[in-house]
Amino acid sequence: MPAEISMHRFGEAVSKAADAATVYGALEELSMAHVGAKLFTLMTFDRASGLASRCYSNMPEAYPASGTKTVDSDRWSDHVLDGQQNFVANDIESIAEVFDDHELIRSLGCESVLNLPVVVGGEVLGTINLLHEKGFYTPDKVAAAEILKLPGSVCFLMEKLSKGGQ
Numbered sequence: 001m002p003a004e005i006s007m008h009r010f011g012e013a014v015s016k017a018a019d020a021a022t023v024y025g026a027l028e029e030l031s032m033a034h035v036g037a038k039l040f041t042l043m044t045f046d047r048a049s050g051l052a053s054r055c056y057s058n059m060p061e062a063y064p065a066s067g068t069k070t071v072d073s074d075r076w077s078d079h080v081l082d083g084q085q086n087f088v089a090n091d092i093e094s095i096a097e098v099f100d101d102h103e104l105i106r107s108l109g110c111e112s113v114l115n116l117p118v119v120v121g122g123e124v125l126g127t128i129n130l131l132h133e134k135g136f137y138t139p140d141k142v143a144a145a146e147i148l149k150l151p152g153s154v155c156f157l158m159e160k161l162s163k164g165g166q
Helices: 004-017 018-035 075-082 092-094 102-107 139-162
Strands: 039-046 051-057 067-072 087-089 112-120 121-130
Touching: 004 018, 004 139, 018 039, 018 051, 018 139, 039 139, 051 139, 075 092, 075 121, 087 139, 092 102, 102 112, 112 139, 121 139
Parallel strands: none
Antiparallel strands: 039 051, 039 121, 051 067, 087 112, 112 121
């Protein structure tokens, strides 16, 4: 599906959405159409409090959209949250170097990951997380994923507003 049509559908979903979950679903649809993923999640980050929260998951049994966790300072956070750079790992060994839940990830049939930081006003509001089979996130797919960041900013700003943020 051409990007223009997908972006138009996303815009329609935003304009008609009764809640943030509807918009998150529209971003998932856009992500599937342009990049692909078996597991799709959205995480918000608040660097001031040091907390992260999963606000959306297409596999809520394995990765529920609830609760918060502490954001550790490590290689991943240095790269994604501080450096505001995409993180790509295309095998389970590389995933295991940065994610403690690598066994669960593998059990879901995923051995590659693409984390896209969504930056607004110089601040990472969250990440779009795409996981798929080994070797899936080629340079072409990573480049195609850049289209997701602007719609992702809409999602994370909606999440922030729904929590009373400004």
